[in-house]
Amino acid sequence: MHLSGLSLTNVRSFRRLDLELRPGMHVIAGPNGSGKSNLLEAIALLATTRSVRAAADADLISWDALRDEPLPVGRLSAQVASREGPVTVEVVIAARAGLEGQPAAATRRFRVNGVARRASDLIGRLRVVLFSADDLGIIDGAPAARRRYLDVTISQLDPTYVRALQRYQRVLQQRNSLLRRLQERRGAPNELDFWDQELAESGATVLTARAATLAALATGASARYVDLAPAGEELAICYRPALPPPLTDLVSEPAAALAPRFLETLNELRRRDIQAGATRIGPHRDDVTFLLGGHPAGVSASRGQQRSAALALRLAEVALSTQRTGDAPVLLLDDVLSELDAARRARVLATAYEVDQVFITTPDPDRPSVDELPSARRYQLVSGAVRPIEDAAG
Amino acid sequence: MQDPWPSSTSPIQRLVEAFHRLPGIGPKSAQRLAYYILRAPEEEARALAEALLEVKERVVLCSRCQDITEQDPCRICLDTSRDRTSICVVEEPLDLRAIERTRGYHGLFHVLHGVISPADGVGPEDLKIAELLARLRDVDHDATEVIVATNPNLEGEATAMYLGRLLTPLGIRVTRLARGLPAGADLEYADDVTLGRALEFRQVVE
Ligand SMILES: [Zn+2]
Numbered sequence: 001m002h003l004s005g006l007s008l009t010n011v012r013s014f015r016r017l018d019l020e021l022r023p024g025m026h027v028i029a030g031p032n033g034s035g036k037s038n039l040l041e042a043i044a045l046l047a048t049t050r051s052v053r054a055a056a057d058a059d060l061i062s063w064d065a066l067r068d069e070p071l072p073v074g075r076l077s078a079q080v081a082s083r084e085g086p087v088t089v090e091v092v093i094a095a096r097a098g099l100e101g102q103p104a105a106a107t108r109r110f111r112v113n114g115v116a117r118r119a120s121d122l123i124g125r126l127r128v129v130l131f132s133a134d135d136l137g138i139i140d141g142a143p144a145a146r147r148r149y150l151d152v153t154i155s156q157l158d159p160t161y162v163r164a165l166q167r168y169q170r171v172l173q174q175r176n177s178l179l180r181r182l183q184e185r186r187g188a189p190n191e192l193d194f195w196d197q198e199l200a201e202s203g204a205t206v207l208t209a210r211a212a213t214l215a216a217l218a219t220g221a222s223a224r225y226v227d228l229a230p231a232g233e234e235l236a237i238c239y240r241p242a243l244p245p246p247l248t249d250l251v252s253e254p255a256a257a258l259a260p261r262f263l264e265t266l267n268e269l270r271r272r273d274i275q276a277g278a279t280r281i282g283p284h285r286d287d288v289t290f291l292l293g294g295h296p297a298g299v300s301a302s303r304g305q306q307r308s309a310a311l312a313l314r315l316a317e318v319a320l321s322t323q324r325t326g327d328a329p330v331l332l333l334d335d336v337l338s339e340l341d342a343a344r345r346a347r348v349l350a351t352a353y354e355v356d357q358v359f360i361t362t363p364d365p366d367r368p369s370v371d372e373l374p375s376a377r378r379y380q381l382v383s384g385a386v387r388p389i390e391d392a393a394g
Numbered sequence: 395m396q397d398p399w400p401s402s403t404s405p406i407q408r409l410v411e412a413f414h415r416l417p418g419i420g421p422k423s424a425q426r427l428a429y430y431i432l433r434a435p436e437e438e439a440r441a442l443a444e445a446l447l448e449v450k451e452r453v454v455l456c457s458r459c460q461d462i463t464e465q466d467p468c469r470i471c472l473d474t475s476r477d478r479t480s481i482c483v484v485e486e487p488l489d490l491r492a493i494e495r496t497r498g499y500h501g502l503f504h505v506l507h508g509v510i511s512p513a514d515g516v517g518p519e520d521l522k523i524a525e526l527l528a529r530l531r532d533v534d535h536d537a538t539e540v541i542v543a544t545n546p547n548l549e550g551e552a553t554a555m556y557l558g559r560l561l562t563p564l565g566i567r568v569t570r571l572a573r574g575l576p577a578g579a580d581l582e583y584a585d586d587v588t589l590g591r592a593l594e595f596r597q598v599v600e
Contacts, residue, residue, distance in 0.1 A: 167548070174552075181512060191510075191518065194555045194556070
């Protein structure tokens with residue numbers, strides 16, 4: 001799949017940007033702070049509906065608009081050409097200008113082909129895989145970063161996952177609120193029955209989808225790690241669901257097999273959950289471990305090894321996305337090539353040639369060089385405008 | 395009555411803040427409304443003020459069904475032609491009106507004034523459930539079926555299950571609207587045909 005058009009209005013550093021796009025490689029050069037990352041972030045947001053940096057939605061709206069306009073609105077839209085035909089996706093972020101000293105609150109609305117839709121209907125219309133320096137956080141960051149990685153990745157591949165995850169999160173919030181009420185001896189414990197049932201059902205769907213996708217990603221990443229670090233140890237990636245031991249084995253079974261056992265366990269742990277005022281098991285506490293030669297990569301691996309592991313994972317994601325949907329995702333390489341040696345850069349670029357469309361940002365217009373990427377169209381990003389570099393475009 | 399506003403705030407500021415407290419009114423709209431009133435003829439402002447007071451003075455909750463009414467008991471509760479074996483439980487008065495519009499239901503109603511939602515601090519004891527139990531034991535002891543017509547979302551389902559657990563042991567058939575309504579849609583906005591069918595093909599709450 002590829003983007004045939006992109007427009008941004010009042011998004012980060014872009015007041016107004018309209019690009020007509022074709023398949024192929026696009027190298028976007030600009031000095032640090034010019035907004036190169038914002039451009040890729042905007043494309044990723046149109047795919048996932050989430051901001052890459054987990055920032056507040058209002059932060060996505062251009063600062064000028066927030067300052068100048070009483071009802072600032074940021075608008076992102078893209079025309080996507082995929083195997084299923086052309087589709088237009090649009091995300092509109094509306095903020096109320098922040099009162100003095102208060103951050104602006106924002107609402108998000110979504111449209112598919114001009115019709116208002118829920119986020120879950122938009123996700124997956126455009127699929128992207130974003131490579132960025134922040135990927136190291138998947139290896140050495142907090143468990144929440146790994147859960148977020150899994151959620152964003154699986155959401156793009158499986159629309160039912162988005163709905164199950166949203167339902168799970170809502171049920172969890174209700175159940176935790178009820179647990180706190182019960183902890184304060186308000187209400188009756190059997191008021192938990194409904195929420196337990198719903199938590200077990202949506203939770204089982206989330207858990208089994210995560211286990212299945214992670215297993216596929218782990219196999220792919222291990223194979224690619226060997227290519228990236230030929231002399232290195234073996235990379236193993238394991239899913240660590242926050243469930244008691246007999247249940248952990250069930251995550252590789254269908255969700256229908258896991259749900260009733262999950263519910264039983266919630267019942268057994270009910271008194272402790274009430275004491276804690278919180279749900280102590282379930283996918284909201286999952287983690288993923290990355291092992292290099294049997295040792296946790298987050299603590300004991302070198303920076304270079306961690307970078308290779310993150311890269312292997314992203315490359316595996318590209319392959320999985322292509323394999324599951326029959327249509328390659330759009331590749332976004334956010335200034336990651338400059339940190340790699342020639343051999344690893346060649347590995348990444350080899351994958352770039354296998355997909356329909358690639359966007360590469362770089363601070364140095366001469367890297368990647370014209371020799372390395374002879375067919376790439378080259379652009380310069382200057383003060384919020386993207387201009388083709390004519391002589392290099394050929 | 396105690397004045398909730400300090401005397402130092404100006405009348406216009408008080409009005410802006412009063413509008414801002416209304417649902418769906420942001421600070422900009424509140425200002426626009428306040429300045430509109432300021433410029434409007436005095437009769438218009440007086441008519442609005444009187445309407446506001448009248449709604450608080452004359453409209454009460456029906457002591458049986460908890461619907462809003464100017465007479466207690468309300469017109470529906472007193473209507474002897476209605477089927478007194480069936481009580482349809484709704485979240486809000488507007489939902490009751492939506493079901494009346496379908497003309498497909500001839501039983502009684504009960505308004506909960508909300509739905510179970512722990513995250514919003516609403517438990518069963520915060521709803522008009524004790525009032526429902528009281529009327530089932532007393533004035534409406536002929537009722538054999540309670541139709542739970544809460545919205546088709548998580549909180550609506552939680553409320554339906556709670557009522558099922560509570561009322562089934564009393565020998566009452568507790569049913570739920572058929573799943574024809576779009577998930578997450580509000581009853582209030584459902585079209586009459588869809589709502590009528592959802593009522594007709596209701597299912598027993600397990
Ligand atoms: Zn009444």
